[in-house]
Each structure stands twice: as C-alpha cells, then as structure tokens.
Amino acid sequence: xxxxxxxxxxxxxxxxxxxxxxxxxxxxxxxxxxxxxxxxxxxxxxxxxxxxxxxxxxxxxxxxxxxxxxxxxxxxxxxxxxxxxxxxxxxxxxxxxxxxxxxxxxxxxxxxxxxxxxxxxxxxxxxxxxxxxxxxxxxxxxxxxxxxxxxxxxxxxxxxxxxxxxxxxxxxxxxxxxxxxxxxxxxxxxxxxxxxxxxxxxxxxxxxxxxxxxxxxxxxxxxxxxxxxxxxxxxxxxxxxxxxxxxxxxxxxxxxxxxxxxxxxx
Amino acid sequence: xxxxxxxxxxxxxxxxxxxxxxxxxxxxxxxxxxxxxxxxxxxxxxxxxxxxxxxxxxxxxxxxxxxxxxxxxxxxxxxxxxxxxxxxxxxxxxxxxxxxxxxxxxxxxxxxxxxxxxxxxxxxxxxxxxxxxxxxxxxxxxxxxxxxxxxxxxxxxxxxxxxxxxxxxxxxxxxxxxxxxxxxxxxxxxxxxxxxxxxxxxxxxxxxxxxxxxxxxxxxxxxxxxxxxxxxxxxxxxxxxxxxxxxxxxxxxxxxxxxxxxxxxxxxxxxxxxxxxxxxxxxxxxxxxxxxxxxxxxxxxxxxxxxxxxxxxxxxxxxxxxxxxxxxxxxxxxxxxxxxxxxxxxxxxxxxxxxxxxxxxxxxxxxxxxxxxxxxxxxxxxxxxxxxxxxxxxxxxxxxxxxxxxxxxxxxxxxxxxxxxxxxxxxxxxxxxxxxxxxxxxxxxxxxxxxxxxxxxxxxxxxxxxxxxxxxxxxxxxxxxxxxxxxxxxxxxxxxxxxxxxxxxxxxxxxxxxxxxxxxxxxxxxxx
Numbered sequence: 001x002x003x004x005x006x007x008x009x010x011x012x013x014x015x016x017x018x019x020x021x022x023x024x025x026x027x028x029x030x031x032x033x034x035x036x037x038x039x040x041x042x043x044x045x046x047x048x049x050x051x052x053x054x055x056x057x058x059x060x061x062x063x064x065x066x067x068x069x070x071x072x073x074x075x076x077x078x079x080x081x082x083x084x085x086x087x088x089x090x091x092x093x094x095x096x097x098x099x100x101x102x103x104x105x106x107x108x109x110x111x112x113x114x115x116x117x118x119x120x121x122x123x124x125x126x127x128x129x130x131x132x133x134x135x136x137x138x139x140x141x142x143x144x145x146x147x148x149x150x151x152x153x154x155x156x157x158x159x160x161x162x163x164x165x166x167x168x169x170x171x172x173x174x175x176x177x178x179x180x181x182x183x184x185x186x187x188x189x190x191x192x193x194x195x196x197x198x199x200x201x202x203x204x205x206x207x208x209x210x211x212x213x214x215x216x217x218x219x220x221x222x223x224x225x226x227x228x229x230x231x232x233x234x235x236x237x238x239x240x241x242x243x244x245x246x247x248x249x250x251x252x253x254x255x256x257x258x259x260x261x262x263x264x265x266x
Numbered sequence: 267x268x269x270x271x272x273x274x275x276x277x278x279x280x281x282x283x284x285x286x287x288x289x290x291x292x293x294x295x296x297x298x299x300x301x302x303x304x305x306x307x308x309x310x311x312x313x314x315x316x317x318x319x320x321x322x323x324x325x326x327x328x329x330x331x332x333x334x335x336x337x338x339x340x341x342x343x344x345x346x347x348x349x350x351x352x353x354x355x356x357x358x359x360x361x362x363x364x365x366x367x368x369x370x371x372x373x374x375x376x377x378x379x380x381x382x383x384x385x386x387x388x389x390x391x392x393x394x395x396x397x398x399x400x401x402x403x404x405x406x407x408x409x410x411x412x413x414x415x416x417x418x419x420x421x422x423x424x425x426x427x428x429x430x431x432x433x434x435x436x437x438x439x440x441x442x443x444x445x446x447x448x449x450x451x452x453x454x455x456x457x458x459x460x461x462x463x464x465x466x467x468x469x470x471x472x473x474x475x476x477x478x479x480x481x482x483x484x485x486x487x488x489x490x491x492x493x494x495x496x497x498x499x500x501x502x503x504x505x506x507x508x509x510x511x512x513x514x515x516x517x518x519x520x521x522x523x524x525x526x527x528x529x530x531x532x533x534x535x536x537x538x539x540x541x542x543x544x545x546x547x548x549x550x551x552x553x554x555x556x557x558x559x560x561x562x563x564x565x566x567x568x569x570x571x572x573x574x575x576x577x578x579x580x581x582x583x584x585x586x587x588x589x590x591x592x593x594x595x596x597x598x599x600x601x602x603x604x605x606x607x608x609x610x611x612x613x614x615x616x617x618x619x620x621x622x623x624x625x626x627x628x629x630x631x632x633x634x635x636x637x638x639x640x641x642x643x644x645x646x647x648x649x650x651x652x653x654x655x656x657x658x659x660x661x662x663x664x665x666x667x668x669x670x671x672x673x674x675x676x677x678x679x680x681x682x683x684x685x686x687x688x689x690x691x692x693x694x695x696x697x698x699x700x701x702x703x704x705x706x707x708x709x710x711x712x713x714x715x716x717x718x719x720x721x722x723x724x725x726x727x728x729x730x731x732x733x734x735x736x737x738x739x740x741x742x743x744x745x746x747x748x749x750x751x752x753x754x755x756x757x758x759x760x761x762x763x764x765x766x767x768x769x770x771x772x773x774x775x776x777x778x779x780x781x782x783x784x785x786x787x788x789x790x791x792x793x794x
Binding site for chain 1: 304308309318320364368438522523552553554555560563579643644648717719722742743745747749750755757759760761764765767768774
C-alpha cells in the first residue's frame with residue numbers, strides 16, 4: 001500500500017477519490033455533525049469541482065519532468081508491456097462498456113417535472129392598488145407602530161394569524177402548518193433570517209395583500225397558494241398581523257433608511 | 267458616586283425597553299406561563315380551555331387542559347398522564363390533527379416549564395400522586411400466522427364496528443361517534459394511514475393505545491379483556507401487528523410526477539376494478555382544505571388520493587382511489603353532516619341547506635400546455651389562462667368535461683362525449699377511473715401530449731361531510747407524464763460510444779507500442 005502511495009499516480013488517484021467523497025458526501029454529512037445545516041450539492045456543480053481537482057492534479061504531476069515521467073510510467077507499461085496483456089485486454093473491454101453505460105444513462109428517457117426557477121422575493125412594484133386605492137410602496141410605514149398600544153396590536157395580529165395563517169405557516173411560524181404539505185411551493189417560514197427580516201414592512205404588506213395571484217411574472221409559476229388577503233382582511237388587520245409576525249419571531253423589519261442607505265453608510 | 271452609576275444605567279435600560287414597546291418576558295415571569303401564552307394560547311386559549319382564536323377553525327378542537335383528559339398516555343385508562351407523556355406530545359405533536367411538534371421550536375427549559383404550567387390548569391394534578399406508566403412488554407415477532415391471529419381478533423373484538431372491514435374508518439357505528447366532552451363528531455381512525463395516527467403509527471404505539479385506550483374518545487382500553495382472560499397478551503400484540511399491516515411499510519412520499527405507463531401490447535384497463543391496475547404504479551397526492559376562496563373549508567374528509575395512469579397511444583386512463591366511509595348522500599350520515607356544518611361553517615358565512623350533496627372528484631389540467639413557467643392559477647385557472655376539467659359525482663352516471671377561468675366560473679359541456687368514467691365504492695374506498703382519447707375533435711378539449719409533464723391538480727368532496735362548492739379538499743399542481751415508447755436511439759448511442767472508445771483505445775495502444783519499439787531501438791543504440 002505504502003509503495004503505491006509514494007508513486008505520483010497513486011497519490012493522484014488518492015487525492016481525486018478523497019476529493020470526490022468530500023464533495024459528494026462530506027458537504028452533505030459533515031456539517032450536521034457540528035450542528036450546522038447542510039444539503040447535497042447538485043451533480044453539475046460536483047462535476048465542475050471534480051474537473052477543477054483533476055486539472056489541479058495534472059498541473060502538479062506535470063510540474064517537473066521526472067515526476068511526469070514517473071506518473072506516466074505505469075500507464076505506459078500497461079499499454080506496451082507484453083506481460084500486462086491480460087490487464088490491457090480487460091481494460092480494452094471494460095472502459096468501452098463503462099462509456100456505453102454512462103451514455104445510456106444520459107440518453108434514456110426520464111419521467112420528470114419541468115425544472116422551475118422561482119424568485120422567492122420578487123421585486124415589489126413602485127405602487128399597487130389595495131382595495132381600490134393606489135398605495136405608493138416607497139415610504140409606506142406601518143401606521144400602527146405610531147398609534148395605540150403595541151400589546152393590543154400584537155393580540156389583534158395573533159387573532160388574525162390564528163384565524164387565517166396558521167394552517168400553512170404554522171403555530172411556530174416556521175412554514176410547517178398542518179396544510180403546508182399540500183402546497184408546492186411550500187409556505188414561507190418567518191423564522192428564517194432571510195424572509196421577513198430582510199424586508200421593509202411595506203413589502204410584507206404588499207405580499208400579504210396581493211398573495212399568489214398578485215405575483216409579478218418573475219414569480220411564476222403561479223401555483224403559490226397564498227390568497228390575496230385584501231379580499232378577506234382590512235388594512236389594519238394586515239398591519240397588525242405584520243406586527244405579530246415580527247414580534248413572535250423576534251425579527252426586526254428593515255427600514256427605508258437602511259434600504260436606501262445600503263452601500264453609502266459611513 | 268460609584269454605586270449610583272449602575273443604578274442610573276438600569277433606569278436607562280428600563281426606559282429604553284419601555285420606549286421600544288418590548289413585549290417580551292420580564293424577569294420574574296413564570297417561564298411556563300410566558301411560553302404558553304406566546305405559543306399555545308392561540309389555539310388552547312389563555313385560560314387553557316381550548317378556546318383560542320384558532321380553535322373554531324379546527325376539528326378535533328384543541329385540548330381543554332382544565333379537564334386533565336389526555337388521549338395519548340402510557341398510564342392506565344382514566345389515569346392522569348406522566349410528565350413524560352405530556353412532554354412527548356409537545357415534542358412530537360399529534361399527527362392527523364392541527365397540533366404541531368415543538369421539538370425544534372422550544373428549548374428544553376421552556377418545554378419542562380410548560381409541562382408544569384399545563385398541569386396547573388387542573389386541580390387533578392397533585393404533587394403527592396405521581397402517575398405510573400403501565401408495563402407494555404416488548405413487541406412480539408410478526409409473521410403470517412401472527413397476522414392471521416390478529417385479523418381473527420379484529421373480527422372477534424368487533425373492531426370493524428367503527429374501523430370497518432378493511433380498516434378505513436367506515437364501520438357501521440362510524441357516523442354516530444362523538445367525543446365524550448363536547449359531543450362533537452369524531453372520526454374512527456382510518457387504519458390504512460398510519461402516518462396520521464394521533465399517537466404514532468408503529469406497532470408499539472398501536473399496542474400502547476389498545477392498552478391505555480384513548481381517553482375522551484369512543485376508543486376503549488383492551489386491558490380489561492386481558493384481565494378477564496378473553497384474550498392474552500400475545501393476541502393483543504397480534505392485533506397490533508395486524509392493524510399496523512393495514513398501512514404501507516413506509517408513509518407514502520409525495521411524488522411530483524404521476525407516470526402514465528405505456529401499454530404497448532396489452533389493452534388498457536377496461537374497468538375500475540380491472541386487475542391490470544394492480545401492476546400500474548401509484549402516486550400519493552396529499553389534499554388539504556380549500557382555504558383560499560370564501561367560504562373556506564377547514565375540515566376536509568379526503569386527506570390524500572392515490573393516482574394511477576396508463577395510456578396506449580390512443581387513449582389515456584386515470585384511476586383515483588381515496589378513503590371515504592360512505593357513498594353520499596346517505597341518510598345514515600345526515601346527523602353527522604348537519605353537526606359538521608354547524609360546527610365548521612358559521613364562521614364562513616351563513617350555513618345553507620343545499621339538500622343532499624354527493625361525493626365528487628375533479629381532475630384539472632391547463633387548457634393550453636404552459637409555455638415556460640406560466641401555469642394557470644391552481645384553483646380553477648385565472649382570467650388569462652383557463653383550465654380543462656373532468657368532473658365526476660356519486661349521484662350521476664357519467665362524467666363531464668368542462669372549462670374554468672377561476673373558482674365559480676366552471677362551465678361544463680352538456681355531455682362528456684369524449685370522456686367515460688367507471689366508479690366503485692367498497693369498504694370505505696372510492697375508486698374512480700376516467701378514460702379519454704388523447705386527442706379529440708372537440709376544440710374545447712385539451713389534447714394530451716406524450717413525453718411531456720402535463721400539469722394536473724385534483725379536488726375531492728365528501729358530500730356527507732358537508733362538502734360542496736368551495737368547501738372541499740384541494741391539491742396544488744402536480745404533473746402527469748405519459749411515457750413514450752423507448753426510442754431506438756437510446757440503444758444506438760451507447761453502442762456507438764462504446765465502439766468509438768474501443769477504436770480509440772486500440773489506436774492509442776498501437777501507437778504507444780509502435781513508439782516503444784522504435785524508441786526502444788533508439789534507447790538501446792544510445793546505450794551502446
């Protein structure tokens with residue numbers, strides 16, 4: 001074993017195999033051991049990574065003439081050495097068969113749904129019509145934050161949420177309601193830091209008011225089950241449920257200053 | 267001076283917290299109460315009676331903690347649950363109900379405090395009396411004899427009276443079942459869907475519930491039958507194994523695509539009970555309440571359908587199967603229907619007596635195959651994209667073809683000339699088979715294409731559960747994929763690739779050998 005690992009070809013193969021396992025399985029399974037969420041990488045990305053690794057290995061073995069010659073030697077021997085005839089002939093059969101198998105897998109018909117790309121946060125329009133009145137989205141603030149008692153707004157928002165939203169978005173606001181499994185795309189989790197935490201309240205208001213049917217074209221396919229809540233709820237009910245969403249998850253809405261400031265902040 | 271500064275800071279922080287309208291917990295608040303009010307009261311109510319704002323949109327209703335009546339326990343029938351029992355339900359939730367699992371949402375401290383707080387709603391829990399779990403023993407091994415014994419016990423103990431002959435919750439008593447407290451209708455469990463069993467679907471869970479009973483429901487304990495010597499412990503395990511065997515080994519994964527199998531040589535199934543269907547793979551599509559268009563519906567009977575599809579290049583056949591305890595309308599279920607309507611409907615507008623309502627099934631496709639990603643709205647399409655519908659109902663022969671551009675705009679052709687249907691109801695299951703030519707002369711029909719994913723959605727109604735119109739179960743878009751005959755190129759390309767690789771290999775080896783022979787001479791010459 002040690003003999004093979006001292007040889008550049010053995011080392012190259014080892015590096016390649018280790019890289020493959022790390023990329024294909026390591027990325028998926030190692031972070032969870034440390035308590036981090038992870039997911040497998042797509043095959044196309046895996047292929048790109050492996051090509052990069054392969055090129056790196058070739059650069060390294062061909063970096064000086066002696067190592068390059070040593071690297072090639074075993075392959076060369078298999079091709080020319082009369083003593084390796086059996087191995088040579090087996091490879092001559094095995095490699096074409098593997099190629100045929102790979103080709104078959106790539107050309108055989110598969111039953112699959114069309115790939116759909118979908119914008120999770122479709123860009124909001126400058127203005128929109130809410131229950132017949134045109135609202136300018138820029139600068140639209142939650143009026144309840146500057147009037148009445150926040151505790152009452154929260155309680156009212158909770159009522160609205162439990163009467164209307166809990167079925168899909170769940171008691172935990174994690175998108176795991178008892179109807180969530182019936183819908184594709186899945187209902188949004190408000191607990192994630194990349195949903196309502198990255199939005200100004202006006203955008204959340206627009207998404208709730210217009211729902212799936214009000215998504216702009218880049219939000220297609222139109223199978224979001226989110227109703228257009230302007231048909232069911234009053235303006236104040238929507239603003240109060242927005243307060244509930246942020247309070248309950250401990251998220252803070254972005255402000256228009258942050259939105260506009262962005263890169264210019266000192 | 268030194269002492270005054272922390273004081274001033276504390277005042278400053280308190281003022282800041284007030285100014286920010288901070289609603290979160292203050293020091294000194296009971297963690298159990300804070301957690302309960304924040305996460306549980308929405309359904310169970312601040313006072314624990316199960317009357318939170320969400321309660322009336324749920325059936326079964328949320329638990330009333332003041333009664334200390336817990337269904338899922340490890341303790342004897344009628345006994346209080348252990349702390350671990352309560353904790354287990356908080357962690358895992360109650361599958362098949364609206365109670366979610368909180369395992370990943372609450373910390374251990376919060377859950378522990380919550381258990382104490384839940385107990386404090388009832389005077390029945392006292393520190394002196396600690397409920398003791400029963401001894402359940404270990405599961406026996408399962409084999410064909412055990413299952414036969416279990417089936418015999420299922421008959422002998424008359425489980426079928428509620429759960430039905432094949433376990434679909436369609437027994438003769440099932441329309442009359444109510445819970446002990448509110449007298450609300452309660453469904454006999456559908457034993458073919460163990461992933462929806464309230465207290466877990468594995469054989470140990472089933473066995474445990476047979477011994478403890480489900481307090482507050484019509485499900486009795488079987489423990490006294492063992493005490494009385496009517497059955498022994500192995501027979502109870504056999505019964506548990508038999509009940510477990512009524513469900514699939516694994517809960518059905520949700521498949522996005524229903525494969526329409528190509529029947530190249532054999533004829534398409536000619537009836538709904540044709541044995542040819544046994545060999546056609548089936549896909550499970552979950553259905554949920556229609557909660558988008560008013561009046562909404564929060565108590566759908568149909569929670570999923572099994573779909574099979576086949577075609578022969580000329581016609582397509584689609585068979586849909588689902589659990590439904592009866593063939594509506596059925597006078598036996600009239601009381602059930604009126605109590606469900608009175609419980610679930612008033613919130614959504616005045617209940618209307620529509621007279622007898624049938625069971626229905628609707629299959630929906632887009633009228634035009636979508637280009638790119640723009641599909642019609644999944645609920646009956648929209649203004650710019652219409653949908654094509656197949657509609658069947660239990661009180662009418664035949665099926666209708668129709669078109670819609672949104673809920674309530676359905677227009678059906680007077681006769682579904684191109685669509686035939688065959689339906690059967692037996693042992694709590696509907697099976698409905700539609701057959702249609704792939705391509706018809708009718709302009710108003712969708713032409714089915716092969717080798718492409720055709721969007722498909724399903725809707726189902728149980729008439730005697732008070733369902734009709736917008737009150738029913740819906741799915742979002744799935745896909746029907748009608749297979750094509752495997753083209754010969756699928757075999758030609760690999761063969762070509764193999765040949766080319768082989769020739770290339772020979773070329774490389776030959777040239778290497780040639781160079782070796784020539785080069786070898788050169789080497790030997792220089793060596794000399």
